[in-house]
Amino acid sequence: MLSRNKSRNQTQKSPQQRFLFVFGLIFFLLYFALGIMVIFWKQLPLQLTSTGRLAFGLLLIGYSFLRFIRLIQKNNRRGNEE
Secondary structure (H helix, E strand, O other): OHHHHOOHHHOOOOHHHHHHHHHHHHHHHHHHHHHHHHHHOOOOOOOOOHHHHHHHHHHHHHHHHHHHHHHHHHHHHHHHHO
16 A cells, blocks of 8 residues: 555665665766866876867767766656556
8 A cells, every 4th residue: 555655756765776776876966077177187198289188078078968968868767657
């Protein structure tokens, strides 16, 4: 009876889904931090001009947000299916 009254938002995710969600969040943060590092770290071991560093850093930050949006959409889709 109790399981019938649970809403979709209250159902627990499987350990695999939780792991993949956390793993996706970690990679979002890693790409975001790498983009910030590329932009602001002056002694970066890559030979790039300041414009190149800014462009590459913004590309990494944009990619991190793209991954985050896809992760959230996939997470919402899985939640609606259950």
